[in-house]
Amino acid sequence: MAAESSQTLERGLRLLRLLADDHRGRTPTELAAELGLSRPAVYRLLTTLQDGGFVRRDGEGRAHLGFGVLVLARAVQPLLREGALPTLRRLAEEVGATAHLTIAEGDDGLAVAVVEPSWTDMHVAYREGSRHPLGRGAAGLAILALRGGRTGYVATEGQLQEGAHGIAAPVPGLPWLEASVGVISFAPLDPAVTGPLLTTAAEALSRSLS
Structure with missing residues (x-):
């Protein structure tokens, strides 16, 4: 019984990962093919996850991540912030610029940790909880690069705030985190x-969160 429950849990997690990878959603038939399961087995998984709020179905029957996943994500954010602060502090002091960790929430980027340098006369005030489309600003573009399988850093100017310069690098190697x-x-x-410093910091953060 324990082995069967463990297998069901593993299948449910795989299903959620598939939905997280595709914002267009997936049909039960597509999920069955990708998971190597029968359609009845997929329907049972979807029903259980939908009852828990972790999956929702649109008018065409395609499955998407449900808003219950956001509740879990918000519970993890304080842990992410705590884990990121040492890396961000070193980065802010070394570069002399406001450092931040941004995560993807759907099509938006959300700043979950921000550290300002202690020794500069002036710096950008960037608040934790700031949200912006992934297609604007270095932080969001770096996440989109990660989705496309690309590494390295992204540099922008004036996309989120007039006169501000931004550079960001994706955090690699964490399938559960964009x-x-x-x-x-x-x-x-x-x-x-600055780009290589950010790439090194992103890799260090990935190791600390692994």
């Missing part, structure tokens, strides 16, 4: 210098 580490500054940033 995130980027970035810095933002009113002073110009040299991507050739």
